Amino acid sequence: VYQAPLKDIRFVLEHVLGARQLASQSRFAEYSDDLGESILSAAGTFAGEVLDPINSLGDRQGARLTATGVTVPAEFRDAYRRFVADGWPLLGVPAELGGQGVPLTLATAVEEIWCGANMAFMLCPMLGHGAIEALQLVGSPALRAEFLPRLVSGEWTGTMNLTEPQAGSDLALIRMRAVPDGARHRLYGQKIFITYGDHDLADNIVHLVLARIDGAPAGLRGISLFVVPKRRHEAGGWVDNDVRCVSLEHKLGIHASPTCVMAYGERDGAVGYLVGEAHHGVEYMFIMMNRARLTVGVQGVAMGERALQQATRWGRERRQGRAPDSSEEPTAIHHHPDVRRMLLTLKSEVEAMRALALYAALQSDLAHGDNADARAAAGAGGSALQRAELLIPIVKGFCTERANELASLAVQVHGGMGFIEETGVAQTLRDARISAIYEGTTGIQANDLLGRKLSRDQGAAMYALLDEAERELSAIGARADDGAAAVALAALAHSRAATTALLVQLRDAPAQAYAVAVPYLMLCGVALGGWLSVRASRLAAELLARGGGDADFLRAKQQTVAFHAAQRLPEAAALRVVVEQGGAAVIAADPALL
Numbered sequence: 001v002y003q004a005p006l007k008d009i010r011f012v013l014e015h016v017l018g019a020r021q022l023a024s025q026s027r028f029a030e031y032s033d034d035l036g037e038s039i040l041s042a043a044g045t046f047a048g049e050v051l052d053p054i055n056s057l058g059d060r061q062g063a064r065l066t067a068t069g070v071t072v073p074a075e076f077r078d079a080y081r082r083f084v085a086d087g088w089p090l091l092g093v094p095a096e097l098g099g100q101g102v103p104l105t106l107a108t109a110v111e112e113i114w115c116g117a118n119m120a121f122m123l124c125p126m127l128g129h130g131a132i133e134a135l136q137l138v139g140s141p142a143l144r145a146e147f148l149p150r151l152v153s154g155e156w157t158g159t160m161n162l163t164e165p166q167a168g169s170d171l172a173l174i175r176m177r178a179v180p181d182g183a184r185h186r187l188y189g190q191k192i193f194i195t196y197g198d199h200d201l202a203d204n205i206v207h208l209v210l211a212r213i214d215g216a217p218a219g220l221r222g223i224s225l226f227v228v229p230k231r232r233h234e235a236g237g238w239v240d241n242d243v244r245c246v247s248l249e250h251k252l253g254i255h256a257s258p259t260c261v262m263a264y265g266e267r268d269g270a271v272g273y274l275v276g277e278a279h280h281g282v283e284y285m286f287i288m289m290n291r292a293r294l295t296v297g298v299q300g301v302a303m304g305e306r307a308l309q310q311a312t313r314w315g316r317e318r319r320q321g322r323a324p325d326s327s328e329e330p331t332a333i334h335h336h337p338d339v340r341r342m343l344l345t346l347k348s349e350v351e352a353m354r355a356l357a358l359y360a361a362l363q364s365d366l367a368h369g370d371n372a373d374a375r376a377a378a379g380a381g382g383s384a385l386q387r388a389e390l391l392i393p394i395v396k397g398f399c400t401e402r403a404n405e406l407a408s409l410a411v412q413v414h415g416g417m418g419f420i421e422e423t424g425v426a427q428t429l430r431d432a433r434i435s436a437i438y439e440g441t442t443g444i445q446a447n448d449l450l451g452r453k454l455s456r457d458q459g460a461a462m463y464a465l466l467d468e469a470e471r472e473l474s475a476i477g478a479r480a481d482d483g484a485a486a487v488a489l490a491a492l493a494h495s496r497a498a499t500t501a502l503l504v505q506l507r508d509a510p511a512q513a514y515a516v517a518v519p520y521l522m523l524c525g526v527a528l529g530g531w532l533s534v535r536a537s538r539l540a541a542e543l544l545a546r547g548g549g550d551a552d553f554l555r556a557k558q559q560t561v562a563f564h565a566a567q568r569l570p571e572a573a574a575l576r577v578v579v580e581q582g583g584a585a586v587i588a589a590d591p592a593l594l
């Protein structure tokens with residue numbers, strides 16, 4: 001049974017990040033810790049009562065393609081109805097669009113809760129956000145009026161249609177055709193892997209589709225963005241558009257989330273409306289991708305948390321053997337040093353990932369605040385926008401890769417029963433796997449980190465972040481005898497050295513640099529997660545000393561971070577060596593001999 005990790009989320013928001021600072025922005029004037037708490041606990045209740053109970057059922061039943069389209073389990077339809085009736089789709093939507101306009105930081109924390117309870121369900125509302133953002137950003141007033149209100153309320157849902165059989169990571173290969181037809185276009189072609197491309201949760205589905213207008217230049221510059229509704233309104237009433245799901249993929253996890261092959265224009269062409277200017281589709285997608293990538297990073301946190309809860313429960317209940325420091329026989333397995341190590345690994349990594357993901361969300365909120373311009377001018381590389389953009393690929397890549405490791409570790413804690421479906425941890429492992437693949441694979445995130453985020457300012461944003469983190473940890477180390485601070489400081493130093501080495505490689509031997517891009521991304525995740533963990537542990541110590549807060553929670557935080565420093569952060573040293581030296585061995589290898 002999933003329980004929303006409200007204590008840790010609130011600790012991160014209220015203490016580690018001081019999210020209440022957002023109330024100084026006019027658009028978030030109403031934000032307070034209390035408001036955050038009430039929304040988080042309501043989300044936790046919804047997750048526990050509605051979403052988690054249908055998670056395993058969704059896995060077993062999955063989505064089905066019928067003669068009239070795709071159906072999801074009836075329980076998912078009920079849950080979605082309640083989700084909409086309770087107004088949850090409005091949460092992160094700006095107030096000017098009729099939403100609740102809460103900060104992204106809070107909306108992201110809530111997304112973690114929903115996703116932890118039921119990842120397959122959450123994907124549907126998540127995709128709606130992308131469609132809303134695109135229309136808000138570049139949609140014409142007419143398109144906004146027609147589609148936004150019902151997307152915002154959740155009455156209609158949205159999809160993202162990028163992938164084609166020959167165009168996955170490489171969007172330049174997109175072939176879907178768009179033919180001008182008066183003020184609109186007709187679209188022809190196939191998209192694959194479209195999440196919630198068809199379903200019976202809502203009356204209409206608003207597809208955002210990347211396509212190439214006839215005569216457009218080849219490559220990324222020739223791709224445009226279209227809105228293609230499943231049903232469209234004509235003078236005579238509602239008609240079905242020429243788009244349908246022709247098959248569903250059979251896949252490893254997230255079974256209740258339909259992954260559709262979509263056919264556009266099998267008859268007279270699917271009517272589509274151009275969003276923004278022609279040929280700028282990929283640019284618009286990239287703007288939306290920041291939020292989507294953050295959300296998928298948070299899916300990693302959520303799956304890690306689910307794995308942690310499953311493993312912790314099993315560790316308490318399963319009895320085997322005798323542990324060196326326990327007189328019980330058979331003992332609860334969490335007394336065994338190795339099981340304790342695995343549980344601490346899960347807990348410390350999840351908490352570090354959560355702090356890092358929410359820190360990135362906070363930077364994004366700060367970047368779009370009232371005084372964002374002043375911040376941008378504040379110093380080279382130090383603006384919140386640069387920082388948010390730098391962090392997105394790290395959060396996405398690091399948290400989802402870790403989620404896979406952690407879910408596997410949670411299976412290990414279960415022993416043989418972990419491999420058996422009835423414990424539910426196998427589903428977590430299967431569901432988590434996709435997070436490191438869609439919305440740009442880890443390799444693509446790492447390319448983004450090097451090729452765009454580091455290269456564009458020669459590391460200025462990264463160095464500014466490392467400077468700040470190092471200053472903070474040095475101050476902590478000077479104030480208190482904190483062994484974890486010293487280890488975390490060393491991890492930051494490894495990150496700095498690797499950054500410098502990588503910038504040189506990028507100039508002199510770019511192929512070598514890209515060969516270690518993923519290890520570099522992971523190093524950044526380790527070091528930055530370590531920094532925020534030590535901050536959390538210090539705050540816990542201070543609160544405990546003042547006699548405030550939940551003493552067990554605060555002590556747990558300290559012991560978790562002590563473990564993190566002792567067993568997890570040392571990985572930074574090895575990753576630094578890999579980044580500094582490892583690329584040459586990759587490039588020297590002949591692919592023909594692999």
Ligand SMILES: Cc1cc2nc3c(=O)[nH]c(=O)nc-3n(C[C@H](O)[C@H](O)[C@H](O)COP(=O)(O)OP(=O)(O)OC[C@H]3O[C@@H](n4cnc5c(N)ncnc54)[C@H](O)[C@@H]3O)c2cc1C
Nearest residue numbers: 160161162163168169193194195259437438439440441443
């Ligand atoms: C369940 C599921 C749901 C999905 N939902 C959607 C959706 O809603 N909408 C949508 O448009 N798409 C969706 N996708 C597609 C998904 O985004 C792509 O699968 C993903 O981007 C990878 O593309 P690909 O599968 O073609 O892999 P490829 O691009 O063929 O990649 C294969 C391998 O090569 C590596 N690689 C490729 N290019 C590079 C490079 N330049 N540098 C380094 N390494 C590289 C990759 O990292 C990967 O390891 C979904 C996919 C799945 C499985």
